[in-house]
Amino acid sequence: TRSLTITSVDQSMFEKAQGEKVTLPCTFELSEEDEGPLDIEWVLIPADNQKKETIIIMYAVDRIYNNYYAALTERMEFTSPDPRNGDASLVIRNLKAADTGTYQCKVKKAPGVQSRKIQLTVLVKPARTKCSIEGPQEIGRDVTLKCASQEGSPLLSYDWRRVSGTHELPATSMLNKDTGELVLKNASQEYSGTYSCVASNRVGTDECSVQLNVTPPVNTAGIIVGAIIGTLLGLSVLTFIVFCCCKKHREKKYEKEVHHDIREDVPPPKSRSSTARSYIGSNRSSLGSMSPSNMEGYTKTPYSQVPSEDFERAPGQNPTFAPSKVAAPNLSRMGAVPVMIPAQSKDGSIV
Secondary structure (H helix, E strand, O other): OOOOEEOOOOOOEEEEEOOOOEEEOOEEEOOOOOOOOEEEEEEEEOOOOOOOOEEEEEEEOOEEEOOOOHHHOOOEEEOOOOHHHOEOOEEEOOOOHHHOEEEEEEEEEOOEEEEEEEEEEEEOOOEEEEEEEEOOOEOOOOEEEEEEEEEOOOOOEEEEEEOOOOOOOOOOEEEEOOOOEEEEOOOOHHHOEEEEEEEEEOOEEEEEEEEEOOEOOOOHHHHHHHHHHHHHHHHHHHHHHHHHHHHHHHHHHHHHHHHHHOOOOOOOOOOHHHHHHHHHHHHHHHHHOOOHHHHOOOOOOOHHHOOOOOOOOOOOOOOOOOOOOOOOOOHHHHOOOOOOOOOEOOOOOEO
16 A cells, blocks of 8 residues: 655755755655645754754645744745645755754645654854964064964864965974964074965855064063163153252242241331431421520430430431430410520530
8 A cells, every 4th residue: 555755865964054045855745545635844853852843834724834933934935835746845045053953844644644854054154264473473483373263163174374485384383273273383584474274164164364474583682771771761851850840849939938928017117317317307496496594494305215216326326416305485485586596615615
C-alpha cells in the first residue's frame, strides 16, 4: 500500500550569512489512499527540550495562516502560492542571527502523515576589523601586529600578508591565526612596509591594513637631559614671577599703610614766626598807648605766663625785649588820649 511521501531529503543542514535568504525544502507526493484534507505546518523546535514547539506558518482548508510567529511574519512565505501541488518549501528573507534553530515541516493527508527536520545556522560575517601595532618600532626590538574583528560568528580565522616590498612575511615572524597576532622578532628596517590582515569565517571575510616603520633607537639619554633642563628653566621662570608678584604686593601694602598714617582730621600746625610777630605787634601797640605816668605802674609779665598756643620761642633766638601785658586802667573810658613820650635811662640812652 502506497501513502504520502516527503521527497526532499538531500540536504538537512544550511549555513547562511546574516542578511541573506534561504529556502528550506519540503516537497511531497500524495497517494490514492490519502483522502483526508491537506494540512501543512512549519514549526520551530527550541534548543531546550523543556520548551514547546512554536508554529510559524500553516496551510489548512485551502488557506494560509502566517501570523503565529511575529519574528518572521514579514520575512517568510511558502515557495508556491498553492502548496497543494506538492511543494511546501519555506522561504525566509533577510536572515538574522536569532533565526538559527531547527525547523520541521509536517505534511498530513489522512491517513498519510510525514515530517522532516532541517537545521538552519545563521552566521555573521566578520566586520569592523581593526589592525594595530604594539611595541616600539625600533631596530632590534620585537614588534607585534594585532588584528581583531568587532563582529563575526566563530570560528574566526586571521591571516596576515605583506602588501609592499617582497610580499612575503619576514623569516622571523610568528603568526597566531586564532588571535590574529603577528610577532616580528628582532625587527630591522627591511621589515618596514604595509601589512594586511584578512579575518574570515564560513560565510565571509573582512580586511584591514597597517603601516610599519622601523627606525633606529631613540637617544633616550638626550631626551632625559633635555627634559630635566626644561623643567629647571620652567621652575626658574616660575620662581622669578612669584618673587616679582610678592615684591609688588609688599610695595602696595607699604604705600597703603603710609597713606593711612596721615590723619585728615588734624589741622596743620601754626607758623611759629607769624604767631610771634602778631604777639609782639600787639604788645607794642599796647605800650605805645601808655603815657610816662602810666609806665610807673607797668610790671613785666613773666614768660611763663605767655600762652604756648600764641607764642613759642624758636630755638637759639633771643628777642630784644620781652613783651608783657600791662594791667593798666582803661584810658579810653577816662577820656585820656594816649601819647608816646620817650624816656631816658640813667646811662643816657632813650627807652
